Amino acid sequence: MNFYKQKNPQKNLGLYFENDTIALSLLIKRKNDGQLNDSIFKNLKKSLSADVKLTNELMVIVYYPGKDQSNSTEIISEWNIFDADYLKKLKRIGTYNHFWIYKDDENLKYYHPTQVKWEQDNNQLIEKLFFKNHYPCFSAVVIDKKGKYSTYFGEFGKTEIWELAKELMEEKN
DSSP: OHHHHHOOTTTEEEEEEEOSSOEEEEEEESEEEEEOOHHHHHHHHHHHOTTSOOOSSEEEEEEEOOOOGGGOOOSOOOOGGGSHHHHHHHHHHOOEEEEEEESOOTTGGGSOTTTSOEEEOGGGHHHHHHOOSOOSSOEEEEEETTSEEEEEOSSOOHHHHHHHHHHHHHHHO
16 A cells, blocks of 8 residues: 555556566656766667767667557657657757667657657667666666766656656756
8 A cells, every 4th residue: 555655657657567476566767867977878879879979968868668558659749759849949958979779660650750860779789778677668878978877667758758858967067
């Protein structure tokens, strides 16, 4: 019963796992902060952009784990992260490199593949570093140029990305 009292979609996400012998419910903080060590950060940058040196203030990764109950609708997405003002406002916050990464491309065709360049998470590097569980819908991570990052698990919009980016840029100053 305490689980349901603490559940708050703005602050945490309920994950449910079930098999023959057990049902498990977990509350996961939606927003988490961390710091990548130099070696891991260098490997991440190389993996994301092998032929171009990433010198911008921020890296933004939108992560699609694959089809689930939250993203199984088979119509073109009207998600606000595809709005024209999303990247314009992000640029006002700081210079950035943006990556659209997927684990499994089932249903990805409904998420504007002609507008954004979806890339597969080779060797599951992004998943292993930031998204160890399958969080419903999409998740995101914003990383500053020193490897400090903020993740947001589960469904989000452009406002959450802007807030994460602003927080990281404010910490820089």
